[in-house]
Amino acid sequence: MARAAGVSVASVSRVLNGQPATPEMADKVRRAAEELSYVPDSRARSLKVGRTFQLTLAVADVGNPVYVTMMRAVESVVAAAGYRLVVTTTGPDVVDEVALVRGMARGYADGLVISPLRVDDDLIKSIRECEVPVVVAGSVPASAGVDTVRANSPKGMTLAVGHLKQAGRKRIAFVNGPADTVPGEARARGFAEAMKKFGLTPAGTVEAADFTFAAGRAAGPKLLKHTWPDAIVCANDLLAVALMHVLAERGLKVPDDVAVIGMDDSELAEQSFPPLTSVNLGSAERGRRAAELLLARIEDATRAPRRIVVQPTLSVRRSTP
Structure with missing residues (x-):
């Protein structure tokens, strides 16, 4: 391979072992490897x-x-x-x-x-x-x-609540995952701080058993049993999409009757119907x-x-x- 690449054997070894090499040298070695259909022996390399x-x-x-x-x-x-x-x-x-x-x-x-x-x-x-x-x-x-x-989940919650308030929504509820988890604690804290910042009182909160679609389906009726929000912020997109299903089953339109925001801005947010507004956490x-x-x-x-x-x-x- 060294002959095909026009470099030394040591240079080939450096490139294939992931050691520092100039871009030109690395390109020559990779091109030669492709032309020769070279497959490294991973076991020998590891040893x-x-x-x-x-x-x-x-x-x-x-x-x-x-x-x-x-x-x-x-x-x-x-x-x-x-x-x-x-x-x-x-x-x-x-x-x-x-x-x-x-x-x-x-x-x-x-x-x-x-x-x-x-x-x-x-x-x-x-x-x-x-x-x-x-x-x-x-x-x-x-x-x-x-x-x-x-x-920065707390800042993400500020973006979500601020967007809803600007849209005229005031009865904002929150669906979290387990609060004893790292994301659950951060998002609960962020929601509380954001509501306080914008002078709003939570319309209701519920804690789902997990950050899954199934957990969101189970948590939705519990939330709506005690409150009538005009917006719901969810701790992730799976919970948010589950809540949209629950709302549809009750004859409520999103966003006309209830606006919904998720977190994570995953592929699911674009695939849902209607497409989900979501906090992109990078x-x-x-x-x-x-x-x-x-x-x-x-x-x-x-x-x-x-x-x-x-x-x-x-x-x-x-x-x-």
Whole structure:
């Protein structure tokens, strides 16, 4: 291959092993590899450099569209650096999150991006003691001393409530997921702060059992049993679409009778009917930044931890006036 690329054997090795190389050199090697249909022996490569060239992304629910968006962003970054991405589900239980982090010692991956639903001292301890680099896509205390990328959910709630008030809606209700989760706590706090900022009193709140469509279907009737809102803010798009189904079953029109806003601005928001207004929390950007932090940590384990906050935007569609 070195002869076909017109470079030295050492240069070929550097490019194929993901080590620093000039763009011109990397392009020559990749072109030669394509022409020769070269497939590297991953086992030999791993033994030689002491890496698996495999990274793991762990999320609570791979069926949630927001995690699919994050996964695609992470994969695009790590693939360009020569890594494969393995995606796994932790579920909602922090015990399973801890078990996964501790299991990284088995050596099947060179690093981990984890987006935990729940965080406790055991999880933070396991991340600190993990034998491979870990980046958290979510919120953990600064004292944890790890790289993190998180969304600004409270600001997102301010955008949502402000949009509804500007549209003339005042009886605004809130459908949250479990409040003892990282996103549930942040979004409940953000909703309360936003309502206070705009001088409004919540028309009602309900806590769904999970951040899923089924949980939203179950929570909707509970909310509407005790209140008659003219707008509903939901903690994610799955809950929001579920609420639109519940409203339709009751003969209520969205947004004429009740406006609905979701959070995450996933693909589901554009696919729903009517298309859902949603707070974009930058899931693709968070995935990209988390992947970049992980690659940087793999190359330099001694650098200071970084804490990145991705700011939200509001995608206005037909579910609000």
